Amino acid sequence: MPYDSDIIVIGCGNVLFKDDGYGPVVINILQKIFNDEKDYYDPAITDFVENEFDKDILKDIEEKVKGITLPKGVQFIDGGTAAPTNFFPLYTDYNWKKLIVVDVVEFNDEPGTVDIFDPNVMQQGKYDNPHGMTVEDPLREISKKCEVVIVGCKPAEIPTPDIDMGLTEPVEKAIPETIDIILKEIGVK
Numbered sequence: 001m002p003y004d005s006d007i008i009v010i011g012c013g014n015v016l017f018k019d020d021g022y023g024p025v026v027i028n029i030l031q032k033i034f035n036d037e038k039d040y041y042d043p044a045i046t047d048f049v050e051n052e053f054d055k056d057i058l059k060d061i062e063e064k065v066k067g068i069t070l071p072k073g074v075q076f077i078d079g080g081t082a083a084p085t086n087f088f089p090l091y092t093d094y095n096w097k098k099l100i101v102v103d104v105v106e107f108n109d110e111p112g113t114v115d116i117f118d119p120n121v122m123q124q125g126k127y128d129n130p131h132g133m134t135v136e137d138p139l140r141e142i143s144k145k146c147e148v149v150i151v152g153c154k155p156a157e158i159p160t161p162d163i164d165m166g167l168t169e170p171v172e173k174a175i176p177e178t179i180d181i182i183l184k185e186i187g188v189k
Contacts, residue, residue: 003087006073007186008096012083012103012135015045016163019111019155019171023102024078025049026178029058031076033065042078044165052166060176068188073097088138091145098147100185101139102178104171105152112170114177116185117150119143151181 009030011023028045030036049058079087083101091099105117119139139148156168183189 003075003077003090003094003096005075005094006071006097007100008075008077008098009100009102009182009186010077010079010083010087012079012081012101014081015042015048015165017160018157018164018166019104019153019168020158020160021045021048021165022104022153022155022167022171022175022178024080025053025167026102026175026182027076027078029061029175030179030182031078033062034070034076036076042080045078048166054172057172057176061179064176064180065183068183070186070188074186084135084138088142091142096146098149098185099139099142100182101148101150102182103135103150103152104155104158105150107152107154109154110170111154111156111168112174113154114174114181115152116181117152119148119150149185151178151185153178 009027011027013020013023015021015024024042024045025048028041028049031041107115119136120143142148153171153174156170180189
């Protein structure tokens with residue numbers, strides 16, 4: 001089964017709308033660093049990371065993860081914008097122990113601030129996708145079966161409906177901290 005892992009780390013968002021691509025970019029970096037062959041690489045994100053992402057930040061990330069080995073039951077998934085409708089409902093088919101969701105979250109702090117959120121205590125409406133679908137409800141349902149953690153970054157800019165790829169500087173600089181948090185949640189740091 002393709003998603004039969006103990007720990008699922010899923011990046012949500014749309015790379016066409018600046019900081020909304022935060023989750024997929026984080027997943028792409030993690031997939032490359034840990035040579036994850038269970039998922040595909042989005043060529044647009046790969047191109048961004050290889051050609052436009054700050055090289056010093058990438059070096060910092062590589063240093064932080066040097067020597068870390070992931071347990072076999074960890075899977076990184078680029079969920080894009082379809083995760084709430086296409087991926088989250090799969091929880092009934094699998095026995096995940098933990099779901100780590102990486103996404104932008106609106107909260108009262110400076111852009112680029114990263115925090116951990118519990119979907120059961122998040123204020124309703126603070127974690128909606130740009131297409132108007134609530135994300136808290138499916139995650140609350142999943143949390144009845146496994147642990148759910150949201151690693152959220154405050155976005156600086158999501159220019160919908162205008163297309164603008166890339167991340168703002170504060171969100172790009174937040175990715176090493178994000179990866180630290182994810183590795184702690186996985187239990188390897």
